[in-house]
Amino acid sequence: MTKIIRLAALSAIAAAAMMLTGCASLTMSPPKPTIENTAKLRAAELAPVNVGSFKIDAAKAKDDASVSMRGANGLAAPGGSFAQYLGDSLKAELQSAGLLDPASQTVITGTLTQSELNAGMGTADGKLGARFVVTRGAAVRFDRELTVNSEWESSFMAAVAVPLAANNYEGLYRKLITKLIDDASFRAAIGK
């Protein structure tokens, strides 16, 4: 009987640990193009562009390497920089559409201005924002900050909630790039 009680106590402790932490270190997928964005870019009659530097806002430099999920869990970008990951995500989409040209005079640069992930119990949410600038020679043709956010159901168990938070946070990068591509002013700025 004592053994059963001890086992029950141990399982309760383990369950509580599972609920509260999960202790994982995750890395996002390498950036990859999407068929939706590739199709949009191909259909938009755009000129090839170069992608310049993508940096994080200086005031948020500590947030560039990883984002915390329920304390003990961290999510990182493959190259160690979320800002660079955003730039690489844009490059992947442009390259797939045949629109990436390092020699182009039209250059897209970016600053990651918001990167938030709340993997709480019940409802979790994430927010991503960046300022994109398109220059051609000395002329600024586009300068706009865009933001996206997501909400999703979040389990009380960290073993379920943490991977789901990581998935949804990664999805924000694609969502932000899609919002940029859908921006009529952006498309006009890199138009032929």
Added chain:
Amino acid sequence: MTDSNRRSSILRAFLVPAVLAASLLTTGCATGLYVDTATKEVPVAELKKPVQPKPTNVVFEFQTKGAPNATATKHLQDGVVSYVAQTGLFAPPAAVGSSMLNITINNIPLTDDAASKGFVTGLTFGLAGSAVTDGYVCTVSYLPAGQGVAIVKTARHAVHATIGNASPPPGAGKPLEAAVAYNTMAREVVSNALRDLALDPAFN
């Protein structure tokens, strides 16, 4: 990595099995995975081949409720890309901006409140067994070079899981190791979607 750790890692990569992993860690009760038998693999020899394999950039992604799942993608990517190469439908891309084949497998839980079920099973040491089913929707989108409209085909599959003292549902195949179960599901569902793509006159 030990076999046990590898299995746990694979289970954690997928939505409902993550619940099962929690159950296992809590009590050590047995888990069974069963690939549904309704969707069967289409043999490569039965795929309608184009005159020439199409130079194509292949992109694969596993998603959980529509969001990219990096860990599960990593587990399945080599198997899916290898299968696509075996089909004879596609060739390596000739140039940047060539055709694109996007394959996604989206994991959608079909069993309501699977998390609670798994957790209760764990806390009762497997006596109150439970069975849950995950659905998978495979979407293959082929965008020909220089074109802006993709050909899209979908196929569906399911993986059943039992925790503790529960029987697999009707339609479940034999119990499989996690890696084998998910790779089998991926290969079978992708083969069905590619069969439909290959039959589409717009593809040929």
